Amino acid sequence: MFQDVEKILFDEAVLAKRIGELGEEISKDFANEEVMLVGILKGASVFMSDLIRKISIPAYIDYMVVSSYGNSAETSGVVRIIKDLEDNIEGKNIIIVEDIIDTGLTLAYLKKNLLNRNPKSLKICTLLDKPSRRQKEIAIDYKGFEVPDEFIIGYGIDYAEKYRNLPFVGVLKREVYEK
Numbered sequence: 001m002f003q004d005v006e007k008i009l010f011d012e013a014v015l016a017k018r019i020g021e022l023g024e025e026i027s028k029d030f031a032n033e034e035v036m037l038v039g040i041l042k043g044a045s046v047f048m049s050d051l052i053r054k055i056s057i058p059a060y061i062d063y064m065v066v067s068s069y070g071n072s073a074e075t076s077g078v079v080r081i082i083k084d085l086e087d088n089i090e091g092k093n094i095i096i097v098e099d100i101i102d103t104g105l106t107l108a109y110l111k112k113n114l115l116n117r118n119p120k121s122l123k124i125c126t127l128l129d130k131p132s133r134r135q136k137e138i139a140i141d142y143k144g145f146e147v148p149d150e151f152i153i154g155y156g157i158d159y160a161e162k163y164r165n166l167p168f169v170g171v172l173k174r175e176v177y178e179k
């Protein structure tokens with residue numbers, strides 16, 4: 001597993017510090033209110049569980065399972081909802097929590113879908129942003145880091161379901177996905 005990593009971009013300490021800051025920012029912006037974090041599985045699961053413990057206002061969680069990359073390094077362009085939210089989000093402060101925004105197709109679809117359900121507010125929080133590959137413009141409210149135009153893995157993020165358990169965010173060697 002480690003031999004497939006080209007380089008480490010953000011190690012555990014760097015991730016923890018930035019996630020602490022994001023949690024504080026969210027807590028301040030929604031002081032005296034409540035938020036519902038909507039984690040987009042599977043990738044966001046690791047980030048979400050660290051982030052929620054850095055939020056000091058009442059925070060609820062729900063998850064959606066969507067997939068567009070499957071086992072490929074390229075998006076299929078088709079976002080499939082595999083599992084929807086359990087609760088009605090009407091009148092609630094919703095924060096979509098993503099691991100990475102790349103083409104923006106997943107988020108553009110999700111944003112439209114959730115706005116149709118009439119939340120009080122809808123914000124986007126992503127650990128990683130890869131702006132170089134964007135196809136759909138997305139306003140990001142809370143962003144951890146920008147990443148270069150490389151295939152990213154680790155800290156919940158996969159290639160063909162592998163590498164999610166790496167404790168850092170890194171770049172996958174090209175030879176792994178270009179063979």
Ligand SMILES: O=P(O)(O)OC[C@H]1O[C@H](OP(=O)(O)OP(=O)(O)O)[C@H](O)[C@@H]1O
Pocket residue numbers: 040041042043044066067068069070075098099100101102103104105106107157158
């Ligand atoms: O901006 P985009 O180009 O749409 O890419 C971003 C999406 O791709 C990944 O999900 P994936 O489909 O790989 O599912 P996973 O989270 O289960 O790995 C990632 O977790 C985002 O949801």
Ligand code: HPA
Pocket residue numbers: 069100101102103150151152153157158159
């Ligand atoms: O760089 C990436 N790595 C893994 N999954 C992804 N989904 C979109 N971009 C990426």
Ligand SMILES: [Mg+2]
Pocket residue numbers: 043069070157158159
């Ligand atoms: Mg994936």
